[in-house]
Amino acid sequence: MLAIDAHKLRRTYRSRTGWLRPRTTETEAVRGVTFQVRRGELFGLLGPNGAGKTTTIKMLNTLLLPTGGAARVLGHDVATDPVAVRRRIGYVFGGDRGLYERLSALDNLRYFAELYGVEPREQKRRITELLDLTGLTGRERERVEGYSRGMRQRLHIARGLLHRPEVLFLDEPSIGVDPVAARELRRTVADLRAGGTTVLLTTHYMAEADELCDRIAVIAGGEIRALDTPERLKARVQxxxxxxxxxxxxxxxxxxxxxxxxxxxxxxxxxxxxxxxxxxxxxxxxxxxxxxxxxxxxxxxxxxxxxxPTLEDAYVAIVEGAAAHDAPLPRTGPETPLPEVAA
Incomplete structure (x- = not known):
């Protein structure tokens, strides 16, 4: 069974402007996105601002309904069976939202463990595991308001893993994080993948994607423009x-x-x-x-x-080519077998 199966996924936003003569305008944020993610894979979704990355992730984790197409997460349809999807996924986004700053990290995790329905007898052990995984052991009783950006991001990851999700969505987790903290975050994400968690990662940092991802999809203008391993994408500009x-x-x-x-x-x-x-x-x-x-x-x-040339050069070439021609570049994903992923 695939972890994620998106087929011709679309999302259109409608807005009204004007008062005396109101007009309805439509914006296609995602235009027929198709890709698959295997269980245990670390899959990257790269693209410029406004390309449709976050909209795609929000459809996959049931925060937005698709306008067209379909998507399944671990066999469950995101539109018709959202509760089953939510039980099996975690969502971590960049920035400072989503945590209670006046509480300690420990109290934050206790609160979210209750919210996620983690069994009371398992909470203490699970929180201890996650504090160790994210490198926050020894700092867990400090208020979050005193945490650095990197520590907050690691706490976000711990929060997203409390209920042992099989699929984890990481939406630009390294944004605004200093290089040392970013390296620690990459190590944490690599450990998740090694433990069998399926990860879908969006990032603007090409070195991060090159180091972590098994495969990468480049999205621009709401469409997938290229999909392959980092090595094959770099080969395009060798x-x-x-x-x-x-x-x-x-x-x-x-x-x-x-x-x-x-x-x-x-x-x-x-x-x-x-x-x-x-x-x-x-x-x-x-x-x-x-x-x-x-x-x-x-x-x-x-x-x-x-x-x-680097992966960043390949990415720039793909995005600029998409902008110049306003049409998808040849995709290598469907013709390239999904890589074997260690259990």
Whole structure:
């Protein structure tokens, strides 16, 4: 039995604007998403803001009804049998919501154990296990308001695991967490997968997805644009050369000039404080060093480095390709057998 089976899942939002002449507008947040997750698998769902990740997760965990299509979690339909689904899943989202700050971590877990229907005779042992799993043993009697962001996220995970869910949804658990805390969270998530829990993870951190996920689906514009293992996704851009350029004040016209150069396959920009980092993907045999610098004429530049493509480069190529063509790129998921997952 599959842990998650989504078939042509759709979600449309309707809104009314205006008063004298009201108009109804429709926005398709998810447009026919299809994928499967095997039991014991750690599956990543990646995409830019507004791509439909959280909407998809909310349909799978019964917080939203699908407009069309169908989805089953552990064999139970999310629309017609939501109670059975909820008994078998956990949901952890990023941010500070969902905890009582004036209570200790221990009291939070006791409260949610009652809420989730954990047997009283099992609560103490289960809470002790989860405090140890998430590295909060020794800090459990402190108020949550004094916790760091990373400690709160680990407490969120403990809360989501109280009732021993078979499937755990992690919606950007590392958001706003410092690198040390993020590493601890990744270790916790890896331990969950090793213990047999099926995990569906959304994240904006490509290194996190590359390290943890058995397979990854890239969603953009409400559609799945690619689905495969991290290694196969990276193989899509192995024939490309990647150049990173530190720039100060590059405008959109400079980026447009680079994108127009023959042999350029993608340009991304990231603001890191006062410096911009331009990532240029190009064909390996294209000599674009001079033309790229020419397109940045008048822009103050810093360090220029070349490197091998990463999962982030593959992700950027997939998302930019989807935006350019406004159509799904070829999927490898259906043709690729689901990987074997250790029990």
């Amino acid at each position: 024939e490309r050369a990647v150049t990173e350029i530190e720039a100060y004040g590059a405008a959109e016209e400079h980026l447009a000039g680079i994108r127009a150069l023959p042999g350029v396959r993608g340009v991304a920009v990231e603001d890191r404080g006062h410096v911009q980092v331009l990532t240029v993907q190009a064909e390996r045999d294209a000599d674009l060093h001079g033309p790229v610098l020419g397109a940045l004429d008048g822009v103050r530049l810093g360090r220029i480095t070349s490197r091998e």
